[in-house]
Amino acid sequence: MGVYATATIIFLLPLVAKMTEIPPGCKIRITSKGLEMLKYETQKFVEQELGNITMPEMHGKEGRFQYSITDVKITELNLTADLSFQPTAGLLFEVHNSSITVNFQRRILYWFFYDEGPINASAEGVNIHTALDLAKDEFGRLKISNVTCGASIAKMRAKFGGTLGRVYDFVATFLTTGMRFILNQQICPALNHAALVLINQLLETIPVRAEVDKYVGIDYSLLSDPVVTGTSLDMDFRGMFYDLQNEKDTLVNYAVNPVVREYDRMIYLALSEYFFDSGLYSYFKGGVFRMHISNDRMPKDLEMLLRTTYFGAIMMLNPALMEAPISLELEVTSAPTSTIKTSGASVAVHSGVRVLALPPGKAPVQLSSMTMESKFNAKVSMRGKRLSIHLDLRRFKIFSNQSALESLALIPLQAPLKTMLQITVVPLINNYTKRGVRIPLPDGIDFIEEVVEYHNGYIIVGANLHFRSGLRELIERKQAGETDNADEH
Secondary structure (H helix, E strand, O other): OOHHHHHHHHHHHHHHHHHHOOOOOEEEEEEHHHHHHHHHHHHHHHHHHHHOOOOOOEEEEEOOEEEEEEEEEEEEEEOOEEEEEEOOOEEEEEEEEEEEEEEEEEEEEEOOEEEEEEEEEEEEEEEEEEEEEEEEOOOOOEEEEEEEEEEEEEEEEEEOOOOOOOOOHHHHHHHHHHHHHHHHHHHHHHHHHHHHHHHHHHHOOOOOEEEOOOOEEEEOOEOOOOEEOOOEEEEEEOOEEEEOOEOOOOOOOOOOOOOOOOOOOOEEEEEEHHHHHHHHHHHHHOOOOEEEEOHHHOOHHHHHHHHHHOHHHHHHHOHHHHHOOEEEEEEEOOOOEEEEEOOEEEEEEEEEEEEEEOOOOOOOEEEEEEEEEEEEEEEEEEEEOEEEEEEEEEEEEEEEOOOHHHHHHOHHHHHHHHHHHHHHHHHHHHHHHOOOEEOOOOOOEEEEEEEEEEEOOEEEEEEEEEEOOOHHHHHHHHHOOOOOHHHHO
């Protein structure tokens, strides 16, 4: 291979690698404002975890003193904490110059004097430095992959009471030195367990590959490790729907890669046209877009108009069909597609319509077939952490599959068929889609104060966050096997 060919290949490698990257259908950005709320919940959680620290009993002898320390309990924590982004890695939780109050029972023998009672000790100058590395696991799930923790206690004071309090105050230094060492050794293991076990259990409630309904599922697997800067945490998700009956038959993503530039809100959700198109494609492949309108669902004036329009066809086929009910069979012939512009979102649908006579006790008789082209305005909204879409019929057109002349004859049917779609079909679709689809957030955390913005090729939902309960309660619910039922309504 020549030098020129080698140089060309080297030059093209980055371009080829970029072309093979899978664009995200869904992006989430958490900003510093979102981290500020998370800091409050994290501090409460850390205080609860440190408050549960158990410390071993201490027994020993110092000169003529014999002592026993039991029932060690942390009674109060005064933490000054901060949570920040750690660029390229994850999050950094720090505690500075804080204090921890400890209560324990003493039993001390000095010569022939025996004394017992409570001791209140205060650990001062408590500093904790905990770095949390965030990554995607082999299933594409967000997790804390590593914890680096360091803790130190500057000093510890103890106040003795009781009969011999002043006599053996000098052993306070000895006792508190031991307590300080033990307490210092307990902080990081407690925080490591809290992050690697408990918080990761909460992250497991984020859907990665889950059923949406009996027809389709959704894939929210991370495409790469989170990107962390000093002001945000960005995550790229696949954001792809799939047919439950054929999970490998999925739509290829050629959509625009969403760009999030905002930082004003706590969280931003970006969804490309691919997110919506993959859903429409999967429902189409699942055979959902078929509808039969007859009997009570058929408007009487439309049925009369259809009977009049196809009077000649009925007479030619069989005059006995004049009294047979008329029905419409609608079937989407290709996967609907979405278009997102700064002016809003729309969905284009191409359908086949068959006009059928339904003679009692006999097979349906086709009177005609036509093509229907319709365009819907799509309004995207969020509730909690469920994304839903409301459709309004914007444009409607029908034409015959037989001839241009018959297409002209169908003009009187345009308005009645459009009205039928508006009062029969569209409400059914909106009733189905109003439940929405869950976005990739953990249980117990919701969007509030949402604002939807439309861009060319994607939408961005900016919102603030609301915790329905504390991290400890959410984790306990997960451990108990409870689901976030509030998201289902």
